[in-house]
Amino acid sequence: MRPEPLIEAAGLAAGYGGAPAISGVEFALAAGQTLALLGPNGGGKTTLLRAVLGELRPVAGTLCVGAACGTVPQTERSRLDYPVSALEVAMMGTLSQLPWWRRPGRAEREAAARALDRVGLRSLADETFGRLSGGQRQRVLIARALVQAAGVLLLDEPFSGLDRPSAEGLEALIVELAGEGRGVVIATHDLEQARSCDLVLCINGRQVACGRPEQVLADVSVLEATYGGAIVEIPGSEGRAILPPHHHHH
Ligand SMILES: Nc1ncnc2c1ncn2[C@@H]1O[C@H](COP(=O)(O)OP(=O)(O)O)[C@@H](O)[C@H]1O
Ligand SMILES: [Mg+2]
CATH class of the missing domain: 3.40.50.300 (P-loop containing nucleotide triphosphate hydrolases)
Structure with missing residues (x-):
């Protein structure tokens, strides 16, 4: 089959x-x-x-x-001047699953941290996204997709x-x-x-x-x-x- x-x-x-x-x-x-x-x-x-x-x-x-689809967009299309951490980018993957009245909380932070761990970036969770290398940014965006359970x-x-x-x-x-x-x-x-x-x-x-x-x-x-x-x-x-x-x- x-x-x-x-x-x-x-x-x-x-x-x-x-x-x-x-x-x-x-x-x-x-x-x-x-x-x-x-x-x-x-x-x-x-x-x-x-x-x-x-x-x-x-x-x-x-x-x-x-x-569900998770996307890693072409690099030149993502903003690098926006002051957001790797963990916060990964956590954005939880937004589609939360009801509209809930903000991400501890469970979402933990899911994002696990996903960063999964892509080998746990130690860089608090680093600013735009300061990471190109390869690390790709991994953070993959972590975001994993958090979405894509x-x-x-x-x-x-x-x-x-x-x-x-x-x-x-x-x-x-x-x-x-x-x-x-x-x-x-x-x-x-x-x-x-x-x-x-x-x-x-x-x-x-x-x-x-x-x-x-x-x-x-x-x-x-x-x-x-x-x-x-x-x-x-x-x-x-x-x-x-x-x-x-x-x-x-
Ligand atoms: N937002 C848009 N509005 C109008 N035309 C677009 C837009 N994005 C892409 N195109 C056109 O669609 C075609 C395919 O583009 P695209 O899918 O970006 O190609 P690739 O990703 O293979 O470089 C091109 O002719 C491009 O100019
Ligand atoms: Mg293209």
Whole structure:
């Protein structure tokens, strides 16, 4: 018997009022699976995550999400000048579960502290969020999602700007969290990282392909349609690399 998918999209289109920013999106994510979202800047990765979160309504097709979603937004979108501690950020995850008349109290503080512990940050609970490193901030936001008891984690380019050890630590944490039965969607530019996910979905306005990484990433025409030809063969290395958009010469 196959488990009910946590997320199921069929013929999904969504956008911001004009022509849909994404269309033809079709995938199913089961508990314990990781899905890499690959696409160029402006390809629609964040738009798809926002649709899953319920922030954008489908303009075509269907989207079923069978679990609470916790989100780790793209870093440049979070405010770093706001004087709030790591613990307080994690505690924000409790707000959706509290009745409107209750403020977070001791139980919520304890839940937030446990979640920080879980992501390896207990000792930094009182540190100001904006003073943490990029990798530590990603972990605090994951803790916030854990406090929400999210069955689905949506991570928007969580590795951007992280050094290698932080990225590897974060990757290991993601594998652990999926191993506990969560579904995890990761928007990324990193082909290597996509290779280690259970599923890869390529999107460039419309969905180009979705499937097992060994199938999707082996198909040069898929990568070309996804990145619009910005694929380079690295001499002396196996496989291909993607030129990040800011490396384009105009
Ligand atoms: N708030 C918005 N209002 C209107 N258009 C938007 C908005 N956010 C993104 N878009 C457009 O939707 C498309 C997909 O963007 P986005 O989902 O942010 O791509 P990605 O995350 O892959 O870089 C782009 O053409 C972008 O300009
Ligand atoms: Mg984005």
